[in-house]
Amino acid sequence: MLICRLNKGESVPTKIDGLKGAITELSGFPLFSGFDQNTISNLCLGGEIRVNKHRDLLFQFGLPAQQFGIVLSGAYKLSRVTPSGEESVIYFALPGDVVAALIMPQQGATYPVTVRAMGNSRILLLKKDIYLQSWIKIPDLIIQIQCLLSTRMNRFQNQKVMQRAPLASKVASLLLQLVTKDSNKDELEVPLPLTRKEIADNLGVAVESVIRVMSDWDKQGYIMTLDQNIVILKPDQLVHQLEYEAN
Amino acid sequence: MLICRLNKGESVPTKIDGLKGAITELSGFPLFSGFDQNTISNLCLGGEIRVNKHRDLLFQFGLPAQQFGIVLSGAYKLSRVTPSGEESVIYFALPGDVVAALIMPQQGATYPVTVRAMGNSRILLLKKDIYLQSWIKIPDLIIQIQCLLSTRMNRFQNQKVMQRAPLASKVASLLLQLVTKDSNKDELEVPLPLTRKEIADNLGVAVESVIRVMSDWDKQGYIMTLDQNIVILKPDQLVHQLEYEAN
DNA sequence: CGCTCGGTTGATGCACATCAAAGGCTGTGG
């Protein structure tokens, strides 16, 4: 069962060289906190803003890694294909997140995942060289990058700890993880278009199982889905799913 | 079902301040490749070599992280306890691996995992300050650290891709991952004492299931277990387990 | 209007969990 299908038109990604506006956006991310706009522009020399539509391909697993990216808006999906042809979603990258930065230092490295846009998204692409020649030499920047990686690593670890939990717990955990911005009471919105298949592929389970869990929550009024945008109406109820009674 | 039990005596870890001998060891690791012994000793100022016995506690999940480590010999197990009281093994750190380096930059960070020795092991403990004041400023060192992290991240990703594979594939994948040194033909030895429970806790499955898979391999002559040391007699057969037919 | 895609539901089956029992080994204390 092959997954690859031609994306309608495979839209030639727009390329915009002037990135004045983006600098302001960048200065709002934790990655660049404490840097003035001048420094930021120097750090982004030779950068290119890529504007993507839903499912546009950004990086392809296995190809030589020449660039890394900083997500500006929207979201990107990092995934790989399993030996049996299924898609396995590794990570969802949101604005402010870096993509492929970790492998820049390695000689002849290839992308360890395939990266695709989810919905309309924008990303700033930077050349490998700038990472090796500028970024690496700025301790404050390295610290910020390591913080981002640490967060991501933590997420992996949390998923590992949940491995033996029932499916409902895993789905709840994933959804809650994605909204960890301001945990203001009721009405959290998952900030990216997410199909049930993508959730299943991330958790490594069957679509139908995810659907059974989520449409139940839908009926209970815990969540709401509008055109692939998920809204958590009762966060407390989802948190409750996490405590699956230690027998 | 609580797991915490007093380790017989909880042996007071030996502390040795002179680390002359260790410098030679360190210079053999990829982490310090390209550094002369003088530089290495400066990078390890204030370091302390901890000698541990089987199951000695090194770092405790949740406590403030003041130190990081470089495994010298033996192995260390990074794990967490699940909400239901089971142990979840996140990672096995072998000689040359760094532990807790990634979280050094974060203010008031706590250890994200509990770390215990597996068998007799030695680790070089370094202070947070040295990381922030020296390490971070040396691009070549940062590059090596990021390579180590990249390898670890890759391992997580591989496990994620195998999530839907049958148990036998997962066990095979884990064992093969641990011996990825020189893949010289037949007779690979897993370089750390590993119980079936630890394998199970790493894969997030039941002990009995792991045992059923492995004792089958034992009978087939694919592997051999001597006192918790696993030897892979027929690597090809284990590799064969990975290709679980994409129907 | 046929196509594909995402979501949904029900019937059936299987891989693995769970429970139970037992033997070997090690360290510990009476």
Place this chain on the structure above:
DNA sequence: CCACAGCCTTTGATGTGCATCAACCGAGCG
């Protein structure tokens, strides 16, 4: 020295959560 407790391993019997298979619906689209 032996009894005992823990841990690791093993094996069998039984149960179940989720996968799999199949079918259907509505929406968007060329």
